[in-house]
Amino acid sequence: MPRKVILWAVAMTALLASIPLIVHDTFYLRVLTEAVMWIGLAITWDVLAGYTGYLNFGHGAFFGLGAYTTAILMGHGGWPFPLAVAAGGLVAAVAAFIAGIPTLRLKGAYFAIATWALARAVQQVALILEITGGPDGMRLPPFLHPQFFYYAMLSVTAAVFFLLWYLLETAPFGLKLKAIRENEAGAMALGLNPARIKIQAFILSACPAGIIGGIYAYWITYIDPASTLGDIITDQAVVMAVFGGLGTLIGPVLGSIVLFSFKTYFWAYLSDYQVLYLIILGALIAFSVVFLPDGLWGSILSRTAKRPLVPTEAPQPDTKKKASEVPNG
Amino acid sequence: MNRAPPAVNLAEGLRRPASHGLRIPASGLRRGSRSDPDINPIRSCRIMLLLPQAIVDGLLIGGIYITIAIGFSLAYGVMHIIDFAVGEWIMLGAFLGYYLNQWFGWEPFLYLPIIFLVFYIVGFCLQPLIHRVLSGRRGNPVLMGLVFTFGLALMFRGLALTGFGFFSRSISSALAKGSWFFQSGNFFVTIPVIRFAGLSYALAVTVGLHYLLKKTDFGLAVQALAQHKESAGLMGINAKRVSSHVYGLYVAISAMTGTIFGCIFSISAQMGPDLTVFAFFVVVLAGMGYLAGVPWAAFLLGFVQSFFLIYLSPAYTLLAVFAILYAILLISPTGLFRKGV
Numbered sequence: 230m231p232r233k234v235i236l237w238a239v240a241m242t243a244l245l246a247s248i249p250l251i252v253h254d255t256f257y258l259r260v261l262t263e264a265v266m267w268i269g270l271a272i273t274w275d276v277l278a279g280y281t282g283y284l285n286f287g288h289g290a291f292f293g294l295g296a297y298t299t300a301i302l303m304g305h306g307g308w309p310f311p312l313a314v315a316a317g318g319l320v321a322a323v324a325a326f327i328a329g330i331p332t333l334r335l336k337g338a339y340f341a342i343a344t345w346a347l348a349r350a351v352q353q354v355a356l357i358l359e360i361t362g363g364p365d366g367m368r369l370p371p372f373l374h375p376q377f378f379y380y381a382m383l384s385v386t387a388a389v390f391f392l393l394w395y396l397l398e399t400a401p402f403g404l405k406l407k408a409i410r411e412n413e414a415g416a417m418a419l420g421l422n423p424a425r426i427k428i429q430a431f432i433l434s435a436c437p438a439g440i441i442g443g444i445y446a447y448w449i450t451y452i453d454p455a456s457t458l459g460d461i462i463t464d465q466a467v468v469m470a471v472f473g474g475l476g477t478l479i480g481p482v483l484g485s486i487v488l489f490s491f492k493t494y495f496w497a498y499l500s501d502y503q504v505l506y507l508i509i510l511g512a513l514i515a516f517s518v519v520f521l522p523d524g525l526w527g528s529i530l531s532r533t534a535k536r537p538l539v540p541t542e543a544p545q546p547d548t549k550k551k552a553s554e555v556p557n558g
Numbered sequence: 559m560n561r562a563p564p565a566v567n568l569a570e571g572l573r574r575p576a577s578h579g580l581r582i583p584a585s586g587l588r589r590g591s592r593s594d595p596d597i598n599p600i601r602s603c604r605i606m607l608l609l610p611q612a613i614v615d616g617l618l619i620g621g622i623y624i625t626i627a628i629g630f631s632l633a634y635g636v637m638h639i640i641d642f643a644v645g646e647w648i649m650l651g652a653f654l655g656y657y658l659n660q661w662f663g664w665e666p667f668l669y670l671p672i673i674f675l676v677f678y679i680v681g682f683c684l685q686p687l688i689h690r691v692l693s694g695r696r697g698n699p700v701l702m703g704l705v706f707t708f709g710l711a712l713m714f715r716g717l718a719l720t721g722f723g724f725f726s727r728s729i730s731s732a733l734a735k736g737s738w739f740f741q742s743g744n745f746f747v748t749i750p751v752i753r754f755a756g757l758s759y760a761l762a763v764t765v766g767l768h769y770l771l772k773k774t775d776f777g778l779a780v781q782a783l784a785q786h787k788e789s790a791g792l793m794g795i796n797a798k799r800v801s802s803h804v805y806g807l808y809v810a811i812s813a814m815t816g817t818i819f820g821c822i823f824s825i826s827a828q829m830g831p832d833l834t835v836f837a838f839f840v841v842v843l844a845g846m847g848y849l850a851g852v853p854w855a856a857f858l859l860g861f862v863q864s865f866f867l868i869y870l871s872p873a874y875t876l877l878a879v880f881a882i883l884y885a886i887l888l889i890s891p892t893g894l895f896r897k898g899v
Contacts, residue, residue: 284701331888337700338640338846342838343887346880349835353877460831464708471705475698507716514709518691518702 234479235394242387249376258375262382262448264489269386269441270462271469271481272393276434278467279475280397281427282410283333284341287348288438289462291321294351295439296446296457300367301360303447310372314443321439322432329431333424336413345463352458366453369446378448385444389437394478396433406430410476468510472517474524483526488513605869610747612868613861618749620853620860621757622822624764625815626833627840628852629808632767635784635847635899636804639692640700642707644812644837645830646714651677651813652825653722656729666731666821667755673817674810681809685802711830718827726826734821756818763811764853771849780804784847784899835876839883845893855894 245265249258274288295317302313332343355361397403408416409423417423446452465488473484488510495506521528630644651673658669691706692699737750771777779800782790791797819825819833840859844851862882866875892898 278701282698284698284704335887335891338638338704339887339891341640341700341704342842343884346838346883346887350877350880350884353874353880357873357877467705468708471701475701504716504719507712507719509716511709511711511713511716515706515713516709518706518709519687522691522702 238390238394242383242390245383245387246380249379255375258379260493262375262379264486264493265379265382265386266441266445267465267469267485267489268482269382269389270438270466271473271485272386272390272478273434273437273441274463274466275470275475275478275481276393276397276406277430278470279477279480280403280406280410281430283427283430284337285344285431285434286341286463286467287344287351288434288466289458289460289464290348290351291325291435291438292442292445292462293355293452293454293458294324295321295442296452297355297361297367297442298439299443299446300369300452303369304367305360310447314440314447317443317446318436318440321442322436325431325435326428329428333427333431345460348458348463349460352454355454355458361454364454366451366456369450369452371450372447378444381444382441382448385437385440390478390482393433397478402426402429407476468514472514472521472524474526474528474530477524477526477530480524480526484524487525607744607746608868610745612864614747614749615864615868616861617857618753618757618860619863620857621753621760622815622819623836623840623856623859624760624853625811625818627837627844627856628764628767628849629811630837631841631844631847631849631852632780633805633808634841635849636780637688637692637801638700638847638899639688639703639707641808642704642834643711643714643830645833645835646711646718647677647809647812648816648819648833649718649825649827649830650714651816652729652820652829653718653816653827654813655817655820656727656825659729665733666729666817667733667759669817670759670814673813677813678806678810681806682802684809685805686798688805689798689801711834715827715830722827724827726824726829727820728824729817729820731821750822752822756822759814759818763814767807767811767849776800776803835879839879842883842898843886843894845895845898847899848893848895848897851893851895851897858894 245261248261252258270288270292274285277283277285295314298317298320299310299313302308302316303310306313308316328347332340332347335343356364361367397406405416405421405426408419408421409426413423442457446457469485469488470481471484472488473482474480492506492510495509499505517524523531626644626648630641633639633641654673654676655666655669658664658672659666688703688706691702731752733755734750734752737748738754740747740749771780779790779795782793782795783797783800783804787797816825836859840852840855843855843858859879862878863875866872866878886894890896
């Protein structure tokens with residue numbers, strides 16, 4: 230199974246990379262760029278939520294931090310784009326490290342609300358500060374080259390996907406995270422250091438979000454607290470990951486593709502009924518939680534897994550057993 | 559003497575919110591600035607002179623926040639659901655009150671029983687779905703509940719925007735016209751009657767809920783369920799039925815609050831998320847699921863808001879709200895009283 234998936238992913242990436250050679254329509258490239266961006270945000274959110282079991286409702290803050298850092302460095306400091314984006318990722322990582330130490334001690338609902346409050350506080354700070362332009366937002370020097378941004382977004386997202394695939398699905402790190410998700414005290418008893426591993430996961434999830442935010446800022450050329458630091462970013466990433474299936478890497482990718490195509494179709498062809506989009510999206514989310522609790526990918530997996538006569542899957546005890554075989558770290 | 563420069567600055571900052579359009583109209587403040595010339599014109603005194611008004615405003619706003627959060631806290635205590643849709647329930651209740659008021663033209667407070675009944679039934683019928691979400695075989699019921707109610711909130715907001723449009727309106731009430739004015743020496747306080755009515759409503763709901771939970775069999779069942787679900791089931795309590803009633807109660811209280819809110823401030827289809835923020839703040843400060851803490855936390859929120867409005871810029875209010883919320887979660891996740899679930 231894993232090898233098949235990785236082959237699929239490589240094929241997908243190659244396919245996506247070759248699209249600009251065929252399609253020259255700027256509109257479709259823009260749509261694809263944003264789709265790839267959402268894939269990146271959804272999989273990075275899933276690192277902490279699906280694998281580690283910590284619901285970060287402030288993921289958008291890291292995206293926004295990256296965007297603002299890039300904008301400030303490029304706009305006020307005159308930095309070149311690659312350096313500014315790297316700095317955006319670094320700022321997001323440092324912020325995750327600093328915020329993670331106290332926040333990751335909280336569990337369940339408390340962690341969710343705390344990260345959400347922190348993200349909203351960051352948004353309020355951006356509204357007040359002068360360097361961020363307050364509610365007016367910031368403008369960046371425009372660079373009209375859709376292919377460039379498409380490849381930038383795609384390379385970052387693909388790199389993140391393969392890195393996460395390596396770390397979470399093949400390396401012991403993923404098993405450590407799952408051990409913490411299933412039973413934190415148990416993981417500690419096995420010699421793991423949950424505090425450190427959780428921080429690592431938090432940074433792993435925040436840093437790419439910052440980089441993606443940086444690329445987004447230069448691509449859109451205009452950022453303001455409402456659109457880049459608001460709840461919208463987090464909400465969409467959460468919805469896409471949950472709809473696709475938590476705790477997997479394929480699920481969020483699938484979820485973002487389905488939901489984003491739906492959204493784009495709506496905005497492009499049914500924009501008179503924009504409000505209808507909210508209703509349908511809300512209903513879709515609510516019903517997918519009720520009827521597809523494992524998400525799209527989870528349901529596909531369980532349907533295909535039922536075919537063999539001997540029921541072989543018992544995922545939870547299995548992961549625990551594997552976690553016990555992991556050497557101390 | 560040394561105090562003079564900061565006092566001037568503060569007075570400048572003090573005049574600013576009064577002149578700009580505010581999201582929450584501070585009617586008392588405007589009154590105060592109108593009667594300014596009569597007052598002893600020592601500038602540093604003005605800060606002190608507004609203090610009674612700030613305190614009263616805080617109390618009056620805080621009253622409404624009690625009812626925004628108390629049902630939510632009850633629902634969390636019994637079902638452990640974090641309801642993202644709390645603000646949307648308030649919004650829907652406000653619009654039902656608005657339309658009833660448009661059609662019949664009576665005093666909005668008279669509709670409260672109708673709104674209570676309608677939304678009680680809605681909540682009662684919705685709860686089985688929520689129960690299904692929370693007790694799914696998939697782990698992480700917290701997330702599932704959050705995402706489910708988030709979906710509900712989006713749906714409600716979309717429906718409201720479709721049905722009611724983007725404009726903001728207000729519910730007209732005969733009480734909204736009057737206000738009481740008290741003055742003793744240089745100190746003065748204005749109490750708008752409608753806000754006082756709102757506070758009375760909030761206290762009545764609180765007392766009623768207290769009676770229901772402490773003195774009736776139903777309340778005993780709710781308490782048992784909040785303490786230990788399985789044991790309560792063994793004692794013959796129908797967990798599903800009681801949860802449905804609790805959810806209905808929560809939705810009904812929130813919806814009634816919406817109507818009161820619409821009389822005092824204004825209503826629009828997009829007001830939900832802001833109210834959700836305040837409900838979260840109050841419930842976390844009180845301790846999740848600890849009802850007795852809700853009034854204190856709500857008054858604290860009212861004070862934060864009124865003091866920021868009068869003494870600092872209102873731009874900092876939300877920052878303060880989120881910063882306090884985050885700090886409380888880090889220092890004492892179970893609330894100010896350390897009694898949360």
